[in-house]
Structures are given as C-alpha cells and as structure tokens.
Amino acid sequence: MGSKFALIGSGLAGGLLAGYLGRRGHEIDLFECRADPRAGNTVGGRSINLALSTRGIHALQELGIADEVLRHAIPMRGRMIHDKTGDLHFSPYDRDPAKHINSIGRDVLNTVVIETAQRYPSVQVKFNHRCLDVDLDAPAAQFVDAATNEIVTARADAILGVDGAFSAVRGALQRQNRFEYSQSYLAHGYKELTIPPASDGSWRMEKNALHIWPRNSFMMIALPNPDGSFTCTLFWEFEGPRSFATVQTNDEIRRFFEEEFPDAVPLMPDLLADYHANPTGSLVTIRCAPWHYQDKVALVGDAAHAVVPFYGQGMNAAFEDCFVFDQCLAEFPNDRKRAFAEYFARRKDNADALADLAVHNFLEMRDKTASRAFRAKKKLDHTLEGLLPGLYLPLYTMVSFTNIPYAEAQRRARRQDTLVYAGLLGLALLVVLLVAGLAG
Template sequence: MEKKIIIVGAGLAGSLCALYMLQRGYNVTVYERRSDMRKSVMTAGRSINLALSKRGWTALKKVGIEDRVMEISIPMPKRIMHDLEGKLTDQYYGNEDQAIYSVPRGELNVLLMNLAEKNGAQIFFNHKCVDVNMERAELTLTNTLEDSNINIKCDLIVGADGAFSAVRDKMTRQDRFQFSQYYIDHGYKELLIPANDDGSHKIEKHALHIWPRGNFMLIALPNLDGSYTCTLFSPFEGEDSFKELNTPKKVTTFFNKVFKDFTPLIPDLVDQFFNNPTASLGIFKCYPWHIKGHCVLIGDSAHATVPFYGQGMNASFEDCRVLDELIENYSEDFSLVLREFSKSRKPNGDGLQDLSLHNFIVMRDKTADPKFLLQKKIEQKFSQLYPHKWVPLYTMVSFTNISYSDAWKIGMSQEKLMADIMSIENIDELWDSDAVMQKMLDLSI
C-alpha cells in the first residue's frame, strides 16, 4: 500500500524531504503555516544568506538537482578580512578547488518547492499545525484564511517547521521528552549593499567578507544581481549595542568608527538599520527526535543553532539524506528507521551546535589575530605534508561528510596539540621548519 507522508513546514528542509519521499513513490503532502512566498516580494530582513558546502551538495546530488542549484550559486573559495583601517587580507578555505557557495535562501526555497510540486507533492499554505496525535499519526491543522480545522491521518509525520516547531511542541507532552533552549547575548540585523549602476559588485565577488571587531562582527555574502546580503552581529545591550544605537547620529558615528570602509557601500545605511528587524540567535536541543514509528523531527525543529559555521542548511539537508538511507536500510520499517535516526543524528546535532558556538569566537576574535593566522599557516603546511594525519577542522566540516560529532572531537584534540606548538620559543621564525613539522608529527601519533 502506498505510504502517506505529511510534512509540516515547506521551508528548505521540508521541501527537500518531500523530494526524497517522492523519489520513493510515497504520497506526500506539505502543510506550511505561512503564505506562499512565491507570491510576495522578497526583501532583506531575517534571512541570513546561506553558505552551501559539501554536505548540502551531497544531499542535493542524491535527488539529482545539484545542477539546478548551482545555477543560482556563487563560489566563495576564501574569506576576505577587513581591518579597522580597511586593509584586506585573503584567507583561503582550503585547496584551490575547494569553495563554499553563496545561495539566496528565498530563491533556493522557491526552487525546491517548485520541484516538489512538479514531482507530485501537494503544498498547502496558511495551514497551522494545532495538534498532533503521536499514537495514531494524526494531525489537526487550522486553515488560517478560512478559520476552519481539518484532521488528517497518515503513515508518517515529519516535523520540518523550524526552531519554533509546533510539532516539537506537541512532542513535549510525551513522557521523558527533553527540550532546552539557550539564547546568546548577540542578535543580528540584515543589511544590503546594492550593486553598482551597471550591475557589477562593489567589492570582490567570489569571497565571504568579514569585518571582525571583537564584540561586533559584520559579514557580507554576494548575490547574483551584484548586491551583497550583509549581517551585523552585535550585543543586544551595552556600549554600542542594538539598544544603544537608537538615533541616526549614533548609527553613523558607530559605523564610521568601527566599519569605516563598509559605510560608503550603503548610501541608505541609516534607513536600513532602523527599517530592518533585529533578531535573536539561539540554540534549541531536544531528544528523542521521534515518537515511535509515527513522527520525526528534522532540521531546525530538531537542532536549531547559531549561524556561525554556515551549516544549518547543510545539516538539515544531511538529515534528509540520512533519513532516506535509513528507510532503505530498514526496508521502510518506520519504527526502526526513526529510532536509528534519533540515535545517530542527535550527537551530530549537538556537535554542530558546539562547532557553531566555537566558530563564533574564531570569527569574532581570532581571524584578525596574527598569532591565529600563523597557527593556520602551520596547520596548512602540516596538512599538505601529511594529509592522512591532519585534516583541518574547517575542512572536515565544510568539505567532507565526516560526522559533526567526530569533527568536533578531532578539532578539539587538534587545538590542544596546536597550543603546544604555538608555545614553542620563536615559533614565528621557526614555524615552517622541519623541527616544528616533526614535533607535530610526534604529537599527532
């Protein structure tokens, strides 16, 4: 009998999950609380630009749509650091052929929804999940336009409805279900650098631009139309915080002082600052990610994190791929599939969250630190000499499918080793010597 799958949430994770389920011949219906984004104009606001890397591409390739996504992507093989005086420093992510890709969230979501519908999915918008019967795989949804309820029974409910998941909220009623949330002191505000009059980019196109300033950080990712989606990360309270930057003069003074080479790029900076919302950043944990063989969480519903490794979307797409592989491995026995999915993916969700918080510190405080840059040069040389001994943490996360949990453990071991190396007397002069390379080899065995 054809299995009926209900997916709650038509975002990136839900839409890709629909494609995976359709590929198996399932009957797939998607319900989305919001209106159809394809019928509205997309603006800057609350959509941190997305960085697509190996894990995401692997998941897209498995459903045969990587070429379609590549058409709307821009390769970024490096970071470009902007210091206080506007001096630029290039930092390549890996080898010459390695890059992460800037992808417009809205366009990607539209593409995935269109492909899901083309392949047979039904997507209903303005439908809010108000109740879930986990024992019977039944949902109650409210059509918010008509203020009417519908009840649906299915074989599997997939909660892909984001950090504030209604499906997860209903799961909290279950005995021994664990849930926690943690907000960092920083929030974010999105800004937009417009293209030049001829449609060209104002700054280097093929790079992720970062203005690291300790307690503040600004990043910019390129768009195909010549613009850049920028994100300012700042504390909610304290000196020069979002709370304190409450007049046009204060905003102008702050940007001229802290991001002086950025300010000329946005003529309407002050208007954007006050018109675009300020949003919170948090980490959401829960366990288990499933209830029996009837309901499962994927993406932000299960493991929402802060965006500082650019891995939220990639992890969500990996969820879809792994879930599909488990359906294959366990011959569609959803009870076994979901149990193994929770067991295997939970450590990876935790690992991603640890990595994301760690990279926040790296991006904010260390990417402009000469000692940190020297450490990266040492790691890079050692990795080139002994690639089987040392894979840099960023490479593990962004350019392989090594589990997040393993990458985190290995990365922390590497940090301890590098602390010993960086304590060597005159390391700034000896960094590329045979003696230092041998010391690393000895420590890494």
C-alpha cells in the first residue's frame, strides 16, 4: 500500500519527484506558491535557460520523458570564447563531438514534468498555495490559498520539501536541535539580457555553443533558444568601483558594454531596456544536514543543497536526487525512516563536492577560459583521454557526461592532476638531464 506525501514546491524537481512517486502508486498532493506556469506566468528574476546533461537526462529517461524534453533542446558542443577584440575561440566539451550539453527552457521543462506527474491519478497539483509553516511531528503543512485567502492545512505520512534555496520546509528543520545550516553568497550578482533573433528568425551567433565573454573578475554568457534568440547573463560584482552599484545611467551602461563586450553590443538592440527592467539576482551556496527528520520530512534539490550555476549542474543534481530518493524508497518500502537516511547518506557528500566544483568553475570560466594555457590543458585532457581510454577522464567529462558520483569525480580528477603534473615534471627533469649530459 502506498504512502501519502505532501510535496511543497512544484518547480522542476518537485514536478519530477511527484511523477516518480505517482508512478509507484503513492498519493501525492503537490503544492506550489506560484500560479500554474502553463498559464503563461514566468518566474521573475530566474534563469529561463538551463543546461541539461547526462545525469538529468538519465532521471528523465526513468519516467520515459527524455525524448520529449530533448525535442525542445538545443545541443551545445563546447564553449565559444569571445575576447575583447572580437576574436572567437571554440573549445569543445569533449574529444567526442557527439557529446554535448543541452540548452533547454525552464518553462518548457517545467510544463513537461508537471504534466507527466498529472498522468498519474494519485497526483493532485495545487497552485497558488504558499506554505506558512510545517509541523514536523504531525507531519502537516499550513498554506494560504492566494485565490481565496483561506488557510489550508495538509496532513500526510511525510512532507517533502522541494521548495528551493529559501525552503519553508528547511526553515522548520532549522528550528530543530543540532540541525546544521550554512549559506555563502558570492560577491557577484547576475542580470539577464537578450540577443534577439535575426530578421529571418535565425541565430545571430553560433547556436551550438555556450558563448562566454570572460573578463577576469566578471563575465557574460549566452545560451541559445529555439526561437533564434540568446539569453545572456552578466555575472558582475554587486559593489566596487565598477559594478552593478556604480554603473547605472544609460551612458555608463553603454560605455561599459562597448568597452568590454564590443562584438555583443550590435546584437543587443534592447540592452538598456533589459538592463533596467530585469532584476539583479544573487548567487548563493547552501549546505545543511541532515536532510530528513525521522520518517516524516525530507528535503530534495535546492532545498537541501543550493549551488551556484557555473557547472550547469544544479537542475541535473536535483533530478539525480529524485532518482536516488525513488530508489531508496523502493529498496526499503516498509521502512521510510531508513529510506530517508539512506538517501541522505548517498547524496550529501556528492552535493558538497558539487558546491565546491561550481564555485571553482566560476573562477575558471571568468579568469582562465581566454588563456592559451587553459586551451592547452583542455587539449592535453582530450589527448590523454584518447591514449588512456577508460583510465583517464577529464573532470568536465565525468561531471557532465557520466553518472559517476560528484565526490568520486572530484577525487579522481585530483589524483589524475597529481599524476599528470608529476609526469610533466619528470619529463622536464629528464630533458634537463639529457641536455646537461650532451653539453658535458
């Protein structure tokens, strides 16, 4: 006999998790504070583009919806680096040109996962319900219905918090003794801008690439959309001599973009309007433990482990959470407390590893991608992968194109780097000795 779950948050992970649980016959009430996204409502200030890679695709395949999602995606086979002179340098993600990540619209993906969940008769979705509080012991959650202002109480066998980085469910857990929580903001924020399609509806830049304008302490990126446009995101300091705080007038904004992104400005006719209209978002890493309370409450996705977006893995990790959570419930069908604990044990170290990797990748993207040394290291990675198939895998390949756990990928990459650097040092020493011997 199935359990009754109340899921709080019908974003990407919430919708997918509802589908997983509905498939197993559990009774699901899925609550969402926002209106139905299928009614044309957008999530203000949040990225409308996401990078879908192997982990996320695998989780979608389990519900049989990967092909449906990928029909709406655009393959990105590598990074297109734009330097300040306008020159372009393409850096493939993998030595195998068939390997790519996918640009996908948040709204399309959210619609697919919600509609998938609703195929199961045991799943009920309730929009416009904002969570006010969670009683961990009952367990129960209290909501206000935005349409009626009525206070609604939902009771279930377990409450699942899939309500994002500022989770109400996690807020209730934080009041528990010995619950660990930390948050860390980057000094940078982000603002979304747009490159519209050409007059004939085509893309005005290479569509099968993630475009990066690295500028040492800041950067801009652009991801392609199916309608021929690109969604650009400027990652820039909140404060400082040249920052979001100080560059505000039209002249200042125009001068900044013309100096730093001269090849992009002619492609952005609505630059000033977009800059003023779109909010400046913050970038936070959240860690907590444990992700569960007895057999009554559990956290999934950003509610448990929000990460900054620079590895393109936040959504993929959340989808992987859903897959592992479902596995644990299936392995321990009569012991939900053990299933929750096992889910936490399998995911916590990997979430922490991803958090570190994502911050490191921000430094790499903004500081190093334009350098010859970075491009040489990428070529060396691909060469070694070809010479040592199955033995050597670049870190990016392990993270984006395999299901190797994040923590294991991180450890393996460190070992590989140590061996490579030791080998290069040994080779250099051998050359020096040979030269010295010949000179002697």
